[in-house]
Amino acid sequence: MIETLDVVWRHRIFYLFVLPFAVLTILFGLWPILLSIQVSFTASATALRPNPTYVGFANYLVVLSDPAFLASLTKTFLYTALSVVANLAFALGVAVLLDSALLTRGNLFFRLAIFLPVVTPDVAGYVVWRWLFDRSFGAINAMLEMIGAPAFAGLTSARTAMASLLIAELWHHAGFYMIIFLANLSMRDKALEEAAHVDGATAWQRWRYVILPQLKPALIINTVYALIQFLKTFTVVVVMTKGGPNEATNFVSYYAYQLFDQGRYGEATAMATILFAIVILISLTFYRIADREVAA
Amino acid sequence: MAILRTLLGAAAMAVAGTLPLQAQQLTVWHDLGDNGIKWFEAMSAEFAKSKPGVTVKSLSFPTDQWFGRVIGALNTDTAPDLIYNNYERVIRIQDQTGKVSDMKDVLAKVTDKGFLGEDDIKVATYKGKQIIIPIQRVQMGFGVRKSWLDKVGEKFPETWDDAKRVANKFRDSDPDGNGKADTFGFGLQAAKPRDLIHMLDLFLFGSGIRNTLIDPAGTIMVDEPAHAAVLEEFLKTYTSYKFVAPDTINHSFPEMYQGIEGGRAGMFRVGDWNVKKWDGEKVLGGDFLVGPWPKMPGAAQNYVVIGGMRGVGVPENAPNKALAQEFAAFMLSKAAQQASLENVGAAVRKDLDVAALSPRSQYFAKAEARLIAYDFPESIHTFYPELEAAYHKKLMSGIANPPADWKPFITETAKEMRDLAAKLKAK
Numbered sequence: 221m222i223e224t225l226d227v228v229w230r231h232r233i234f235y236l237f238v239l240p241f242a243v244l245t246i247l248f249g250l251w252p253i254l255l256s257i258q259v260s261f262t263a264s265a266t267a268l269r270p271n272p273t274y275v276g277f278a279n280y281l282v283v284l285s286d287p288a289f290l291a292s293l294t295k296t297f298l299y300t301a302l303s304v305v306a307n308l309a310f311a312l313g314v315a316v317l318l319d320s321a322l323l324t325r326g327n328l329f330f331r332l333a334i335f336l337p338v339v340t341p342d343v344a345g346y347v348v349w350r351w352l353f354d355r356s357f358g359a360i361n362a363m364l365e366m367i368g369a370p371a372f373a374g375l376t377s378a379r380t381a382m383a384s385l386l387i388a389e390l391w392h393h394a395g396f397y398m399i400i401f402l403a404n405l406s407m408r409d410k411a412l413e414e415a416a417h418v419d420g421a422t423a424w425q426r427w428r429y430v431i432l433p434q435l436k437p438a439l440i441i442n443t444v445y446a447l448i449q450f451l452k453t454f455t456v457v458v459v460m461t462k463g464g465p466n467e468a469t470n471f472v473s474y475y476a477y478q479l480f481d482q483g484r485y486g487e488a489t490a491m492a493t494i495l496f497a498i499v500i501l502i503s504l505t506f507y508r509i510a511d512r513e514v515a516a
Numbered sequence: 517m518a519i520l521r522t523l524l525g526a527a528a529m530a531v532a533g534t535l536p537l538q539a540q541q542l543t544v545w546h547d548l549g550d551n552g553i554k555w556f557e558a559m560s561a562e563f564a565k566s567k568p569g570v571t572v573k574s575l576s577f578p579t580d581q582w583f584g585r586v587i588g589a590l591n592t593d594t595a596p597d598l599i600y601n602n603y604e605r606v607i608r609i610q611d612q613t614g615k616v617s618d619m620k621d622v623l624a625k626v627t628d629k630g631f632l633g634e635d636d637i638k639v640a641t642y643k644g645k646q647i648i649i650p651i652q653r654v655q656m657g658f659g660v661r662k663s664w665l666d667k668v669g670e671k672f673p674e675t676w677d678d679a680k681r682v683a684n685k686f687r688d689s690d691p692d693g694n695g696k697a698d699t700f701g702f703g704l705q706a707a708k709p710r711d712l713i714h715m716l717d718l719f720l721f722g723s724g725i726r727n728t729l730i731d732p733a734g735t736i737m738v739d740e741p742a743h744a745a746v747l748e749e750f751l752k753t754y755t756s757y758k759f760v761a762p763d764t765i766n767h768s769f770p771e772m773y774q775g776i777e778g779g780r781a782g783m784f785r786v787g788d789w790n791v792k793k794w795d796g797e798k799v800l801g802g803d804f805l806v807g808p809w810p811k812m813p814g815a816a817q818n819y820v821v822i823g824g825m826r827g828v829g830v831p832e833n834a835p836n837k838a839l840a841q842e843f844a845a846f847m848l849s850k851a852a853q854q855a856s857l858e859n860v861g862a863a864v865r866k867d868l869d870v871a872a873l874s875p876r877s878q879y880f881a882k883a884e885a886r887l888i889a890y891d892f893p894e895s896i897h898t899f900y901p902e903l904e905a906a907y908h909k910k911l912m913s914g915i916a917n918p919p920a921d922w923k924p925f926i927t928e929t930a931k932e933m934r935d936l937a938a939k940l941k942a943k
Contacts, residue, residue, distance in 0.1 A: 265611055268591045288909075355762035356780075357698055376762045378916050462707035465765040466916030467909065481580070481708075482901045483608055 253496070260489035267485035279490035288467070289475065289491065295382070296471040296495075300450040303386055307446055308439070310390060311397035318398075319405040331402075335395035342392055346459035349388040350375065353460075375461055378468035385456050385469055392456075393449065397442045404438035405431075440510040444503050451499050542836055542843055544574045544828070545589075546600035547582045548860060551792065555859035562851045563843060572843060574600075583608065590615045595831035597840035602654065603825045604894045607642050611898070615832045619646045622830075622841045626848055631865045635889055639825045642895050648827030649844050651853075652862035655880045655887070656718060657806040657820045659786035664691035664699075665805070672805050674818070676749060679783065679810040683759040686782035701759035703781025705772040706915065709901075709908035714823075716911075717890065718785055719750045721821045722809020727891045729907055729933065734897065736937060738907075739930035746812045748922045751911065755918040765915060776800075787823075788862040788880035795874045806879045808886060819888035820880075826862070857881055899940035906936050 228235060260279055262272035283289050314334055317323055323330060337345060352359050353374035361371050373380045408431065416426045454473040457463060463470035463478065470478075472495045479488035546552050556574035564570055575596075577585055582601065589595045590613040599609065599616075610616040623629065623637075623646065636650045660672055660682070668685040670678075683701025685691070692699055705711040717728050723746055727737045737743050753759045761767075761775060775781045777799050786794070786806050794800040811818035828847055830840045846852055853865040861877055870881040879885065893900045910929050919925045 268587050268612060269614075270591060356700075375766050461766050462768060464707055464912060464916075466913050468916075478708075478905075482905060483612055484902075 256489045257493050259485055260493045262486050264484045264486040267489075275486065279486040280494070283487055283490045283494065288470075289472075291467065292470050292472050292475045295467075295469070296451060296453070296473075299382055299386070299453060299469075299471060300447060302382075303389060303450040303453075304443060304446045306386060307390055307394050307397055307450075308442055311394045311442070312401050312435075314394070315398045315401035315405060319402060331398075334398055337392050338395040340392070342455050343459055345392055346388055346456050349384075349391070350460045353384050376465060378464075378466045381461055381465055381468045385453075385460060388460065389450070389453070389456055393446075397446065400438045400442050401435065404435050408434040436510070436513070440507065443510070444507050447506065448499055448503055451495065451502070540570045540836065540839065542570065542572045542598065542840055543596040544572060544598040544600055545582060545586060545596045546574060546576055547579045548600070548789075549576050551789075551859050551861075552576050552600075555855055558855040558859065559843075559847065559852045562849075562855065563846055567839075567842075570839065579605070587612045590831050590833065593833050595833045595835070597830070597834045597836050598844060599829045599831065600651075601826060603639050603642075603648055603650075603827060604892070606647050606827070606829050607894055609829075610642055610645070610647050613831075616645070616647045616829045617832045617834075617837070617841075619649050619830065619841070619844065622845055623649055626845050628850075629848060631867070632848075636825060636864065639889075639892055639895070640827055648825070648829045649848065650825045650827045650864055651847050652826040652856060652860065653788075653864055653883070654823040654826060654862065655788045655820055655883070656823050657786050657879065657885065658718075658722070658809045659784050659804045659806050661686075661691070661782045661800075661803055662805050663803050664782045667691045667693065672807050673783075673810050674807075676810045676812045680757070680759075683753075683757070683783065687759065691782060692779055698780060700761050700775070700781050701757075701783055702753060703772055703776040703784040704754070704760050704764055705767045705769060706754065706764055706912065707766050707768045707771075709905045711768050711772075712908050712911060713904055715785070716747070716750055717823070718809055718821055719812070720746050721888050721890060722819050723812040723815035724817050724819060724888060725815075727893070729904065730893055730897060730900070730937060731891070732893075732896050734937065734941065736930055736933045738933060739927050742814055744923070744926045745814060747926055749812065751914055751918075751922055754915045765912070786876070788877075789860055791874065791877045791880065792859075792861050795876065802874060802876065804876065806876050817886060820885040822887050822889040824890055824892070825864075897937075897941075899937070899943065902940055903933065903937055907933060 259267050259272075261274050261276065262279075263275050264279075266272040314330075318327055318330060351357075353372075355361060355371065355374065355376050358374070360374065364370070364372055374384045375381050412430050412434075413426050416430050421429070452473050453471050454477070457469050457471060457474045458477075461469045463474045472491060476488045476491040476495070479485075479491065544556060546556075548555070553574050553576055556572055560572035563572060579601075583605065586596075586599050586609050590609065595615070599606065606616060619640075632650060636653075637646070640646050640648045640650050658673075664686055665671065665682070668682065668689050668691055670682050670685065673679040673682050679701075686699055686701045688697075690697065690699070704715045706715070713728060720728055720743065723742075725737075725743055725746060727743075729736065729738060731737055738747065754764060761780065763771070767775070772784075776784045777794070786804065791806075794804060795802045808818045808820050828844045830837060830844055834840045847856075848864070850865060850867065853863040854868050857863045857868050857870070857873070861880065863881070866883065868881065870878050873881055897903070907929070910932060914922070914925050914929075
C-alpha cells in the first residue's frame, strides 16, 4: 500500500494532468452506461422515478423472446458483415491505388475527395443520399432513365433498402479506413518487395505474400472499428428509412429507439445492453485472435 | 418617542411602497415552436395586468425531446411550473411519473367555461384525474391546392370517387404546369406507427367511423364491413392506386410537409395550426381550400376531424404551483384565447373575434363544419401504444408487399390484433 502511494506520489504530476480526463470519462462515459444497465432491470413505468421497481431479468426475457428483436438482430449482423467487407475492400483498393505510381498526378485531390465525406456532417450527407435515391425525382433514377436502364427501387423496396444504406455509409466512412491503410502502406518495408521482385515473384505474389502481411495492423484496427461502427448503425436509418420499408432496415439500435418512443424504457435499455455486450464481445474476440496472429 | 416611532413606520411604509413587487417567473414547456412562444409572450403581458411582477417564460422543444425532458424533470423534482401539449402526450407523462396534478378544483373555480363540452372534459380526464385544462381543440380538415383544381377543371372533392378522379388528374395532368411528371394526388406519411395510423384515423373518422382499431369495450373493429371498406381504399391509396410518391413508405411528418409545401402533393391534411404558416407567401401563399374529408362509399356523412385536445397541466412538484394553477385557469379567459387563435390558430372559446383571420383560418375558428372527435383509445386502454405499433407493422407489411386481394389480409390482420389485444390485456 505504502509502495503504491509512493509510486503515485512520484508520478504526481502525471496523475494531476490525467485526473480531469479520468473524471470526465467516468462522468460522461461510464456513468451513463451503468445507469442504462440499471434501467434495464426496472419496470418501464417506474424506470425514471427516484425509486424504480426492479424486475430482475424480466425485460431481457421479453426482448429475447420477441421475434421482431431476433429478426432485427439478424439484420444487424448481416448488414454489419456486408458493410465491414465492402468498406474495407473499397478503402484498401483505393489506398493501394493512391499509393501506387499509377496515380501520382492528382493524388492529393483524390485523397481529399475520398476523405471529405468523413468530415461532412452525417445527417446532411444522408439527407442528400435520400434525395439521390428518391424514386420520383432522385438523380440516380434520372440517370438510369437517361440510359434506358430499369429504375432502382432504392429505399422504397425491402429488397434494395439495405444495399442503399450500405452505399450511403460506404460514401461516408470509407475515407477514414483509407487513411489508416495509407498510413500503414507508407510505413511498410519496400526492400522486401524489391527482394521478392529480384527472386522472381509475380506482382500478385508480391502483393499477397509481401505487402498484405505488412498491412495486418491496419486491417485489425479498421476491422474492429468497422465492426463497432456498423453494429451500432443508427443515424443513417433515422434519416433515410426509419427502419423500413417493412422492417427491412430495422437494426437493433433503431428498434431500441422505437421502444423508447413508446415509453418502454426497460425493454429498450435491455436491448441496448444486449447490443453493447455483443459489440464488446465481438470486438475483443476479433482483436485477441488477430493480435495473436500478428505476434506469431 | 411614540411620535418618532410613528414617523419611522410611515417612512418605512413609504419606502416599501416605492419598491417594485418581488418579481416571479412561471416557466412553461411546450412543443409549439415560435408561434407558441409568441402566444405565451402575449398571455404573459395580459396576465401581468392582474398580477404585476409576474412573467411567463415559455420554452419550446421538439416533441421527442419534450417527452424526455418533462419525464426527467418531474421525476427529479426539477419540474417547470406548467407543461403544455396534446392530451395523449400528457397521459404518457402521467403514466411515467404519476406527478401531474389534478386540475378538477382549478377548473371548478372558473366561472366562464360554458364553451367546454362534456367530451372536452372527458378527453382531459385520465384514470379519474383531470390532467389538463383544455385550451385548444385540434381540428384537421382536408386540403386541396386551389390552383391545381382550377388547372384540371375540378371542384373541391366531396366524395371518395371525386377525390380519386382528382388524384389521377393531379398525378397525370401536370397541374403545376412545369412540364414534368413530378406531382402526386396525396401527401401522406407512413414510416412510424403514429404516422400511418394517424392518416388512417383521418380517413376513418372523416367518414363517420368511430374507432380506428379498438372500441372502448376492447373489441377490435378492423374487419367490421364499413371499417374494412375504408381501410381497403386507404391501403390502395398507398399501393395500386399510385396516388402517393413511392418514397412515402419511408416518410414521416417532416417529409410529408416537404411534399406538401414543396408543391408535389395536391391533397393533404390541414391542421388548424398549419393554416397560418401555409397562408404565408413563401409557403403555399394561401393557395389551398379546406373542407371535410371525402365521403367514403356507404358513409352517411363526412366530417372535419377533431384530433384531440391540447391543454395545460401543472406538475405536483411545480416550483410555483398555486400561481401556475392561476395562470392555467387564466388561459381560458377571452384575452388568452384570442391570443391563442391569432398565434396558434386554435382555441376552445366560441366568442372570439375572427374577422382578421384568413378564410381558411376562419373555417376552423368558427367551427361551423360537421365535426367528429377521435375515440381517444389511449385514455381507456393503457396497452394501446403497443397494439398500435403492431397494427402499424402489419399494415406496413401489406403496403410493402401488396396482396392481390386485400380482404383476406384485413381478416387476418383483425385476428392478429384480437390475439395481441387479449395478450396485452392479460399482462
